[in-house]
Every structure is written in C-alpha cells, then in structure tokens.
C-alpha cells in the first residue's frame with residue numbers, strides 16, 4: 001500500500017496509508033474532467049464577493065437547531081438575490097425550495113444554484129429506526145435500502161443534501177447523540193456508514209432520486225468528556241487514528257460528497273480549525289475532493305472556546321483549518337474579504353473551497369437544472385408511500401434485539417388468553433418517531449398497543465392501562481422534557497389489570513426527545529416514576545415481557561433479574577408497533593444484535609467491549625487489579641449480543657493455514673447449525689487480538705461479520721479472509737503497520753461467547 005509522508009509544522013513526520021479516493025485515481029473519467037473544466041470556467045467569472053458567497057450557508061428559519069447568527073430574514077433575502085449565498089439548510093418542500101432557488105436564479109449575476117441541505121437522519125416523512133437501532137440489524141443491504149428510500153423522499157421535496165450519516169464512534173450511554181450513530185465499534189460504524197452513503201448517493205449524484213451525503217462529525221465528537229454534549233474531547237493520536245478515523249476514511253473512499261466538522265475541541269484545538277484533521281488528513285492524505293461544511297455556528301463558537309477574539313479571528317482560523325462552508329455562523333460573510341485585503345489569507349485558499357462547492361453542485365446536476373427536484377406530483381407520490389411503509393416495517397423488525405427470554409415466554413403462547421398492555425409508552429404514537437425526525441407527522445407512528453391489536457388472535461383479550469405518564473407538556477426539538485416525577489395515581493389501576501391478565505406487555509423506557517442533540521443525561525435508568533410502575537407490575541404478575549423503547553443503552557440491572565423477557569425495540573419509526581407485535585406473536589424471529597454494550601450501572605460508562613488489557617487486568621475482583629469494588633466490571637448485555645427463538649451451535653474454527661506472510665491470506669471458517677425448531681437468522685462475528693504490538697491494543701476488535709439464515713436442523717459454513725491489512729493498526733512510529741507475531745482469532749455470536757484459535761503473521 002502506498003504511503004504518503006506529511007511534514008507537520010511541529011516537525012513531526014507522519015505517514016499514512018494513501019487511500020483510493022476516486023478523484024485521485026489516474027483514470028479520471030471524461031465526465032469528471034468535464035466537470036473540472038466547468039468548475040474552472042465558473043470560478044474565472046466570479047468576483048471575490050461572489051466566491052465568499054458560495055461559502056455561506058443560511059438557515060431558512062423553518063427549523064432552527066441552535067443559536068442563530070442574528071442575520072435578519074430581510075438581509076438574507078438581499079444576499080440571496082445578489083448571489084451571495086451558496087447554500088441553505090432547513091428549507092423544505094418543493095414549494096419553498098423553488099421559491100428560494102428562484103430568488104437566486106432570477107436576480108443574481110452569475111445564477112449559481114443554491115444547494116439545499118437538511119438533517120435527514122433516519123427518514124424524511126417515513127421514519128425508519130433511529131440509526132443506533134438500525135445498526136442492531138447488522139444488515140448492510142437494509143441500511144442501504146432505507147437510506148435510498150429516505151433519499152427519494154428528500155429529493156422529492158426539493159432537497160439535495162442530507163447531513164448524514166453520523167459516524168462518530170460513541171461509547172458513552174450518557175451522550176444523547178449516541179442514538180444517531182452506529183455505536184461503539186469503528187469497524188461496524190465504517191461498514192454501515194458506507195452502506196448509508198451508497199443508499200443516499202446511489203451510483204449517480206445527478207439522478208433525480210439521489211442526494212449528497214455528509215460524513216459527520218469530523219472528528220471525535222462522540223468522545224465528549226462525561227458524555228456531556230459539546231464537551232471537551234481528549235484523545236491521543238493513536239486513538240484518533242485507530243478508533244475515530246476509520247469510519248471517516250471509509251466514507252471518503254466511498255466517495256461521500258461532503259464532510260461536516262464538529263463542535264468539539266481535541267486536545268485544545270477545536271475541530272473546526274484543525275488543519276491536521278481537515279487539510280493534512282482528509283484533503284491531502286486521503287485526497288478527498290468534496291467540501292467541508294462547518295457544524296451550526298461552529299466557526300463563531302471558537303470565540304467562546306477562547307481561541308478567537310472575534311468573528312474575523314474565527315473565520316481566519318477556520319479557513320486555515322480547511323472549513324469550506326460556514327453554516328449559519330455569520331463569520332465568513334463578514335470577514336473573508338477583509339482578511340484577504342489584509343493579506344492574512346490568500347485568494348487561492350478561497351478558490352480551493354469554492355471549487356469544491358461548485359464541483360458538488362455540478363455533480364448533482366444543479367447547473368443543468370436548478371429546479372430538478374421541484375416536481376410537486378412526484379413529491380405527492382413519493383412521500384409516505386406504501387412501499388416506504390413496507391420497508392420501514394422490515395427495518396423495524398430487523399432492528400429488534402431480544403435480551404432475555406426466560407422459560408421461552410416469547411413468542412406468546414396459544415395458552416395466553418388475556419394480555420395487559422401497560423406503560424407510558426404503550427400507546428405513544430409519537431415517541432417511536434425518535435428525535436431528528438425531519439418532516440415526520442407528529443403522532444403518526446403505529447403504537448405498540450395498536451400493533452398488538454393489529455396482530456393478536458381474535459380469541460385473545462387485550463386491555464390497556466397507561467400506569468404512569470413519562471413526560472408532561474409539549475415535546476419538541478429545542479425544549480427540555482418535563483419528566484413526571486410525582487404522579488403515580490394510575491399505578492393501582494394498572495396493577496389490577498396486570499393481576500387479572502395471563503401476560504403483561506410492559507412498555508417503558510425513554511421519550512423520543514430524551515436522546516438526540518443536547519440530550520445528555522447523568523442517569524441512564526428509567527426516569528420519572530417508571531421504576532415504581534415496573535416493580536408494582538412485576539409483583540402483580542410474574543409473566544412480564546418488557547418492551548423497551550429508548551435511544552441509548554439503559555441500566556437494566558433490576559429488570560434483567562426480575563422480569564421474564566426483555567425486548568429492546570429502540571425507537572423504530574413509523575411502523576414501530578407492527579414490528580414489535582410481529583416479534584411478540586412469533587411472526588418474525590428476532591435477530592438483532594447490540595451495537596453498544598449495556599452497562600450494569602451508569603458508573604461503568606464509557607463502557608465498550610474493545611477495551612485495553614491494562615497492566616492489571618484481573619477480572620476476579622482482587623484489590624489491586626483494574627476493577628470496581630462494588631460491581632462487576634463487564635457489561636450486563638455485551639456488544640454483539642442478541643437472542644433468537646431458536647438456538648445456534650458453533651463448530652470449531654477451521655484455518656486454511658495457521659501462519660502467513662505478506663501477500664498471503666488465511667481463511668478462517670466456522671460451521672453454524674440451527675439446533676432449534678424454527679427458522680432464524682444469526683450474525684456470525686469475527687474478532688482478533690494482536691498479542692504483542694508497538695502500542696497497547698484492544699483485547700478484541702471486530703474485523704468481520706456475516707448474517708445468515710438457517711432452517712431448523714440446517715448448517716452453513718461461514719468463512720472470513722484474514723490478510724495483512726486486516727491486522728494492521730496505526731502504531732508507535734505513526735504508520736499503519738502489521739506486526740509479525742501471534743494473534744488470537746475469535747468467531748461467535750457475540751463479543752463474549754466466542755470460539756478461539758491462534759494465527760501467526762511472519
């Protein structure tokens with residue numbers, strides 16, 4: 001693999017694997033050359049003021065997601081007409097995007113079309129499972145399909161660009177935005193990010209059915225100290241390269257059109273101004289040629305960060321750092337021309353940013369037809385289509401994880417004649433839509449109660465009691481939730497119902513707006529008076545199936561000991577209730593696996609399976625070893641874990657050879673058998689451990705997985721290829737290396753229950 005050497009200002013020499021970004025390859029296609037010529041010819045016509053305009057993104061005021069710049073709507077209109085705005089966010093629908101585009105096309109000198117961006121995180125009108133939930137499907141084809149469906153609905157509404165996927169490795173359940181990504185593992189994050197990018201962008205950005213994607217947040221945002229959103233991040237260079245960057249590199253290689261930087265600092269440097277991240281790594285070393293949008297106001301936020309005195313300083317830092325577009329920060333539009341006049345930045349730097357932005361606009365086909373997504377009849381037909389509802393149901397079913405199923409209480413037996421559906425979320429038609437719900441109609445999801453009623457056999461009686469309210473008052477993106485901490489008046493009725501029923505379905509967890517941006521929590525248990533409800537119901541009836549709805553790993557320690565079954569259903573989107581019911585009644589056999597570790601207590605956070613060994617690794621509780629004196633140190637439900645209504649038996653690992661060298665590869669195979677009585681799917685997982693390396697390495701790292709389906713009694717052999725690259729890491733010499741030596745190799749159905757063997761790289 002080709003290495004590139006970068007000499008940093010600090011004098012440190014870093015080498016990286018050069019990646020295969022499309023535009024870097026020698027065989028640049030004729031279309032790409034054509035686009036480059038067009039970009040140059042437009043740039044040549046532009047005044048400096050117009051160039052700066054392309055680097056400005058305004059909020060359309062339809063959906064504010066943070067403190068705005070204070071630029072008035074009148075000023076914004078003026079700037080649009082003059083062609084001094086490159087992009088807008090939060091302008092939705094054919095009608096509104098057309099209106100805004102017209103302002104530019106009919107009034108500005110050069111008529112450079114706007115690019116409209118929006119947070120389409122897990123659907124536009126049809127909601128799919130929240131990204132963390134969908135990751136539990138470990139189904140990359142599914143992730144590509146839901147992203148493609150979301151892209152079609154988005155494009156049908158006149159929007160060209162989504163600020164997704166988020167690929168921040170997140171290991172802290174307290175962080176509210178853990179719901180928005182793919183959890184704690186870099187490999188899984190990378191795989192699903194690529195699938196989602198393919199889904200959004202398709203093979204051709206110029207198609208009327210695809211939109212540009214955005215790899216975010218670059219970088220380290222998921223490592224906020226104490227899980228508090230926007231908080232300080234401190235990660236070392238090895239952690240950065242081995243854990244945080246791999247999904248972003250995969251995204252760049254997959255040709256993602258844009259990147260978004262992040263609010264956080266890393267080791268004293270806000271990411272928005274990090275030329276190491278944005279220029280040295282992303283643009284130079286990875287050779288990526290799209291554009292980087294700042295996060296909302298993150299350029300101006302360098303003032304409160306304390307590294308810029310005013311907006312002009314902030315703009316200078318961000319420009320040098322490689323940020324191409326200022327999202328609602330008001331720094332570029334007010335400062336760049338002065339900075340150039342003062343000789344603080346060169347116009348070449350501006351030209352590079354503008355070229356990147358124009359390139360994506362050309363790739364999207366906006367110069368051919370600025371109104372290309374403006375078709376009301378398509379908008380009407382595509383949004384919330386039957387086809388998308390079916391896909392939403394498929395995705396929802398596949399995302400459910402069965403955490404506990406004592407005495408096979410699930411699927412619900414024929415002997416059950418009465419079911420009590422209890423809990424604050426049981427008939428909630430809104431929470432399944434989750435946070436970051438784009439244009440979803442409030443209260444449009446199928447609730448669990450509705451789903452049960454849709455699927456229950458006629459002979460079974462279903463009754464409902466709310467028990468307690470989880471939250472009160474208005475729910476919205478910018479409003480803190482009011483959790484009910486006092487009202488337990490409904491518990492008595494719920495308890496009576498539980499007593500008189502054969503089985504209880506207890507639907508508890510988190511409100512839609514408990515996770516998401518700015519929704520960090522110090523506690524990860526059942527908020528409000530839910531604990532009381534759970535305990536009372538458990539005392540009233542021993543047959544309790546807990547249906548969990550949530551956007552983060554929760555502390556389930558009490559429930560895992562006391563209730564008979566736990567079904568992790570996340571926030572599954574528009575078809576939530578139908579998917580849950582199909583699993584409860586055995587119409588679908590759950591196959592999801594956790595993309596994050598579920599802790600025994602919040603005190604274990606951040607908790608993740610791919611930890612380091614430490615110099616004192618004993619897990620047996622000896623005093624001077626790395627442990628807690630009051631609790632086990634492992635996860636309650638580990639990464640990769642999930643039960644099924646059937647059982648799978650893993651054979652021993654077979655190796656094609658036990659040692660190998662450069663240019664060779666080993667095939668590791670395992671035969672998996674369905675030993676139960678129903679058809680089921682299993683995610684076969686491959687992990688490795690580098691036993692001796694130049695830096696400390698994790699005790700296990702996911703390196704491959706395959707989802708298989710098996711009929712009762714059927715076996716399948718799953719094989720993984722292991723080569724030098726798969727074993728490599730960013731080492732002490734700041735290079736990607738593979739050490740000669742021994743590695744443990746594990747294959748199994750979760751990150752703990754694994755068969756093990758050893759291989760050697762010579």
Ligand code: NOJ
Pocket residue numbers: 065066089119163216295296517
């Ligand atoms: C701030 C969030 O951090 C980012 O993810 C989002 O895309 C922007 N706001 C725009 O809404």
